[in-house]
Amino acid sequence: MTRGPVLIDLEGDAPPPGPDTAPPVPEATPAPEGRAMQAVAVLAARRPSRLARWFWSILLMLLGVALSVAAWDFVMGLLARAPVLGWAVTGLLVVLGVLMLAIALRELAAFSRLKRIDRIQAEAETALSEQDLGKARQLVARLVAFYAGREDTRWGRDRLAEYSADQFDATGLLGLAESELLAPLDQAALREVEAAARQVATVTAIVPLALADVVAALTANIRMIRRVAEIYGGRSGTLGSWRLTRAVMTHLVATGAVAIGDDLIGSVAGGSVLSKLSRRFGEGIVNGALTARVGVAAIEVCRPLPFNSVRRPSVTGLVKRALTGLFGQG
Numbered sequence: 001m002t003r004g005p006v007l008i009d010l011e012g013d014a015p016p017p018g019p020d021t022a023p024p025v026p027e028a029t030p031a032p033e034g035r036a037m038q039a040v041a042v043l044a045a046r047r048p049s050r051l052a053r054w055f056w057s058i059l060l061m062l063l064g065v066a067l068s069v070a071a072w073d074f075v076m077g078l079l080a081r082a083p084v085l086g087w088a089v090t091g092l093l094v095v096l097g098v099l100m101l102a103i104a105l106r107e108l109a110a111f112s113r114l115k116r117i118d119r120i121q122a123e124a125e126t127a128l129s130e131q132d133l134g135k136a137r138q139l140v141a142r143l144v145a146f147y148a149g150r151e152d153t154r155w156g157r158d159r160l161a162e163y164s165a166d167q168f169d170a171t172g173l174l175g176l177a178e179s180e181l182l183a184p185l186d187q188a189a190l191r192e193v194e195a196a197a198r199q200v201a202t203v204t205a206i207v208p209l210a211l212a213d214v215v216a217a218l219t220a221n222i223r224m225i226r227r228v229a230e231i232y233g234g235r236s237g238t239l240g241s242w243r244l245t246r247a248v249m250t251h252l253v254a255t256g257a258v259a260i261g262d263d264l265i266g267s268v269a270g271g272s273v274l275s276k277l278s279r280r281f282g283e284g285i286v287n288g289a290l291t292a293r294v295g296v297a298a299i300e301v302c303r304p305l306p307f308n309s310v311r312r313p314s315v316t317g318l319v320k321r322a323l324t325g326l327f328g329q330g
Helices: 035-045 050-081 083-130 133-146 151-166 170-206 212-231 238-255 262-266 269-276 279-302 315-323
Strands: none
Touching: 050 083, 083 133, 083 170, 083 238, 133 151, 133 170, 151 170, 170 212, 170 279, 170 315, 212 238, 212 279, 238 279, 279 315
């Protein structure tokens, strides 16, 4: 029988591993930040300098004058050489001018409708803050006239006309207008936001090309904001869409809503999904969630009435409906 521990010396064996020989602890993978959407927000919200605006304005004026003089000389020379062909080209130029005038008038009409929505929003906030039933009734009449030409609002306008006489306070009357007239439009706008969030998430996760996610996010967000404006009656043109996009993005950048936070990560299946997916898929989910935030802001900007009796869309619920199951269950 031995007493105490027995030490057996084996020659040639390496010493047992210690703290100094242990492999380094792998660094934690940084959480997705939604860089594509943050780049889109900064790009859309950035206002060009006054010097740049003057430069581009003068350059466009000079190009317009040069093209006009060149077209005039071309037509005059063509009329001298071949009168029939010259008159045909003149007719085409006239048609082109008429089309350009029509496009300009459409852009002006789009800006006019957007300003009309802004005025209705301001009057609604005043009527609610002052609890003025008279102003609320005038506002509802203007709102009904605003949607008078749309067949998809006929049922809501009829219901509003039927029950508006039973409302005796501004909050109840505007709440009735929200639930009967704007609720179907809210659902259509939310579907557009969900589709855009899903598209941005998919492109970011699948397409590995550099800057492709930024271009896809910018395109999808501009299209989404334009569709939301059209749903609520804005009918924004090209310049109007860019104005809306810059207004929405400026608001989001100013409030810090484009920054990724714990609330946004937690909105996607409690945040556990991000740790199980690759970083690329995580970026896709976060970019989709930030797109949903942009969509909710666009709804608030384009909606004629502020959210009062109808609950404001939840970004968390919107993200879950749009992205849950998109990349498989976590």
